[in-house]
Amino acid sequence: MVPDRLGPVVEGFLADSMPGVVAWSNLGDAEDHLEQAMTESELAPLRVWTSSVGTSHRMPSRIQAAESAVADEEGIDASYESDNSLVRGVPLGQDSLMDQPATIAWKYEANLIREEDLPMLAAHLLAAGQDSPSLRDLAGCSRREHPAEIRQLFGHIMEELAVRIPDYETAERCLLHHMATQLSAGAMSPKEAATRVWQGIEALTDPEREFVAAVGPEYHLDFMSPEEIRAWENAVRLSAKTLAGTAFPYPQ
Numbered sequence: 001m002v003p004d005r006l007g008p009v010v011e012g013f014l015a016d017s018m019p020g021v022v023a024w025s026n027l028g029d030a031e032d033h034l035e036q037a038m039t040e041s042e043l044a045p046l047r048v049w050t051s052s053v054g055t056s057h058r059m060p061s062r063i064q065a066a067e068s069a070v071a072d073e074e075g076i077d078a079s080y081e082s083d084n085s086l087v088r089g090v091p092l093g094q095d096s097l098m099d100q101p102a103t104i105a106w107k108y109e110a111n112l113i114r115e116e117d118l119p120m121l122a123a124h125l126l127a128a129g130q131d132s133p134s135l136r137d138l139a140g141c142s143r144r145e146h147p148a149e150i151r152q153l154f155g156h157i158m159e160e161l162a163v164r165i166p167d168y169e170t171a172e173r174c175l176l177h178h179m180a181t182q183l184s185a186g187a188m189s190p191k192e193a194a195t196r197v198w199q200g201i202e203a204l205t206d207p208e209r210e211f212v213a214a215v216g217p218e219y220h221l222d223f224m225s226p227e228e229i230r231a232w233e234n235a236v237r238l239s240a241k242t243l244a245g246t247a248f249p250y251p252q
Contacts (some may be wrong), residue, residue, distance in 0.1 A: 101130060101163045102252045108154065109171035115147040118154055132160035166250050172202035173249040180211055183240035190236040194218040207243040214239035 099107065104121055107113045113121070122138035134156035141150060158165050166174065179196060182188035197215045214235045224232060 100252060101125065101158065101161050102250070105158055105163050105165045106171045106174040106250050109166055109168055110175045112175070115150045115154075116143040116145075118150050119143060119145065122157070130161065132157055134160055169202040170250055173204060173208060176201065176203060176208050176211060177243060177246070177248050180240040180243035183237060184244045190215070190233040191221065193236060193240075194221060204249075205246065207239070207246050211236075211239045211243045 099121070104113065104125075108118070119138055119141040120143070122135050122141075125135060126139050134153050138150065138153040138157060141153070155165070176197070179188060179193050183190065183193060193215050195218055197212055199212070199217060201212060203209045203212045214232075216232075221229065221232075
């Protein structure tokens, strides 16, 4: 007597329809069906995208850094003017490309240099012979790097090069002396100085205060006659010459 649990199995065997069993006469059709099923279910290769391979710490050579800087300079040269920026968002001046680290420090603090221009300046410093781990890192950065990362690297660079970043008040005084020197050298006009000197700018010494007072508010020019403007320009140049002859408020 066949046990109850084996009944369906025996019946299927006798009826040639046991699950998982193929009759010998149908074996060829089963193999064809199996091959077709395997072909249809074959997986396509998995495509993998990567942004970079290797260590994340950038240590470019000086040549690589310089090449990166040249690539980043595209679209900037056409808008360059001689030191034409007092707020971030204005193109960097050509003369700043030759600055030493201490000069870059006060210009950055005085808003003469934008974060996005710091990688290019780092590359120029490398080419000029300066070197530090963070300087190499910054020279390898893109102009589109996050500003917070650029600021952090810039602070590390100044520490590694033993350069003290001045406070904002000192940076403003440096700006006054810088403009006075440019006025005395004929690289800046009194009207340009008027657009860059604001009332309330930090001025501690008498020559600094006299220079700020001589320049005065820019809107005053709109109410001056040609003779008054010429007299004003002479007064600005005279005060600039006096200020340019005094000690710079920050070691360079």
